[in-house]
Each structure stands twice: as C-alpha cells, then as structure tokens.
Amino acid sequence: MKLMKIPFYQIRGGSSKGLFFKAEDLPPDEQERNKILLLAMEGTTEGDPRQIDGLGGATSLTSKVAIISKSENPNADLDYLFVQVVVGKGKVATTQTCGNILAGIVPFAIETGMIEAKHPTTSAKINIMNTGGICEVIVQTPNGVIETKGNIKVDGVVGTAAPIICNYLDTVGSTCGALLPTGNTTDIIEGVEVTCIDNGMPIVIMRASDFGLVGNESKEFLEANEPLRQKIEQIRLKAGFLMNLGDVKDQTIPKMCLVSPPENGGAINTRMFIPHVVHEAIGVLAAVSVATACVIPTSIGSEFTNGDLRFTNENEEIHSTLSIEHPSGEFTVNLEYQINDEYIITNDKLKHQASNIKHSSLLIQKSGVIRTARILSRGEVYIPE
Secondary structure, three states: OOEEEEEEEEEEEOOEEEEEEEHHHOOOOHHHHHHHHHHHHHOOOOOOOOOOOOOOOOOHHHOEEEEEEEOOOOOOOEEEEEEEEEOOOOEEEOOOOOHHHHOOHHHHHHHOOOOOOOOOEEEEEEEEOOOOOEEEEEEEOHHHOOOOOOOEOOOOOOOOEOOEEEEEOOOEOOOOOOOOOOOOOOEEEOOEEEEEEEEOOEEEEEEHHHHOOOOOOOHHHHHOOHHHHHHHHHHHHHHHHHOOOOOOOOOOOOEEEEEEOOOOOOOEEEEEEOOOOEOOOOOHHHHHHHHHHHOOOOOOOOOOOOOOOOOOOOOOEEEEEEEEEEOOEEEEEEEEEEEOOOOOOEEEOOEEEOOOOOOOOEEEEEEEEEEOEEEEEEEEEEEEO
C-alpha cells in the first residue's frame, strides 16, 4: 500500500496536546486536508472513539491539531489555524480556537526554522485564523535555546516548566461580533438566567444552583446526569442563535459554564461543558471569557466574584487578576480594561450591583495568561493514499 508521509511535531500546550503541521505540508483543499487529519488522528474517516489506529489520545483534549504558516498579515508574524477532531464522529471543527495549543506555536516555529530564537526571550504575534485577533506569545530562550525547566505550574499538567506568556490583544467578540452578543448582561433561556459572552471563546454562563447543584460536583457525576445534560443542550441550541452563531447542533461552541462561589480563595468556581462532556480543567480562552464576565457588573459571574477587583468611574485603566477555579485547580487571568460609562457600585461582601450598564461600557485592552509547553516528539505520520 502506498503511503503519504507528512512531517509533524507532537506538542503539549497547557493542559492539551496535539499534532502540529506546517500549512505547506498539507493539501490546500479544505476537504482533503480534513480527511488527512482524521486519518492521522483516528486512522479512519468513519470515526473511532478509541483512535486506536491513529495518533490521537481518545479525548477532546488530546485530539487537537495546529496548522502554522508565516503570516501575510502586517500585524502578525505567524498564522495559526486550530482544528478540533471531534472524537469518534469522523469530523473536525474549525469554528473555535484553542489557547492551550497556541502556547506551542512559537516553540514549533523556532524548531522548524520559521522564526529565529533570540536571547533571552523570543516573541511573536500570532494571527488566530479561526476567530480573528492577535496574540503576542513570549517564550523563554536564553542563548537562543528554548527553556523547558521552570517553576510555573499549570493545573492538569504534571510538574513545572518555564513560563510562556500569552497576551491576547484583540479577542473581544472575535466569534460572535460583540463582547455581549445578545446586547444584554443577562438573558432568560429555557427559564434559566444566563450570561452570553465572547472574549475569545463564546460561552454561556449559568448558576450551578439554578440546576440544583452546589458547583463542586465531579466531572463524572455531571456527565452521568442525563437530565442535566439535556437541559444544558436545550439552552445551548437556543443560545447559538442569540449569539449570532446560528444552528450550533453540530458545532463545539458555545461552551456551557456552570459557576458557583469560589471554594479555595479564587474569584469564581467553574464546571465547563465543552459542550457535551465536562472539561477536566478549563480552556484558556474560556477562562478569559469567564474572567471578563466577573468584571461586568450585573452579569452572572460578578455576583460570585471574590478577590481584589476595582470598579471606578470612566476612562481609568484597571488591572485585575482573577483566579478561575476548576475541577483540577485554578487558572489565573490578568485583565487590562477601561469602563467608559459612569455607574453606581454598592459593595456588600464583594457582590456588586450597578445601574445603566451597557455592553459597550467595558473596553478590554489586554487579556494575559501564563501557560507552559513541551515538545513531545517529531517525525512523519503515515497516511494511506
């Protein structure tokens, strides 16, 4: 049997891992490209949840692909297209992006000669092709060599590693067209109050208590609760239209997030449906969207928020650091933003109320996160012609 041999790297980025390809090594035709990616990951285009004949890890967090090329965008150095292999379904999705996998882009580009490493750090601006927006990624490269050792711990990953700084410069409304795509801080869908938000990842935020939950339930417990999953999916399908996403039945967005009061000193506690299984942690851009909701008065999220948040009058730049709790730990997000409309704040145990809040009031200038990454392997994946 004749075989295609396609160069690849396998890289862990944050709490995910996937296959990294140069765009020039894949077919330009989208359908042919997707077929090859399915064969690489699952060994079949018919779908195999075990991915036994491919390189995938049989979970959504380990069935990811990054396609990288030099950018023609004058504001970026590299183009990054993210492809999610939908495990066992024989299809892929490109409607979302992945901030964890993004942490591996600059190491990949250095290793493959797409960019040159500098001392003591190497930075590149990444054009996120799925959703738009630019992310500045800074990698530690003392003496022009990628540093792997460090003291940064990413929950969901064993051990520590060198920090990779990701500053999202333009992600507000990147998929839905607005930070609050419905125009409201809250909406009622299927009798449940929700906040629909998009700061890099479209998500629907809901109180865990509105579903009779505490919010600290395990992934296994939540996934075994079929009535809960059906109710959340009903909300998701209707939210898709309200968020300018259309029919999302076969899409992986919006994600669905149950929130509750923090339990370990963070800003808020989360359980994220992505969208039909529960994330073992939380995705990078999902965490950014949740953190952003926390600083919008009257949104679901702000009512639970703990920590040092400052709300001020218009045009003052605000810096907030928020720890987003999840099933396997926490995720820290740094936000820089301005609020342009004056409003009234009352503080009662850090529960905030406001008047006359508009969806255009909050101007996000930068959303920063710290990740780690490690190159696991490189080689050629064999694809039957």
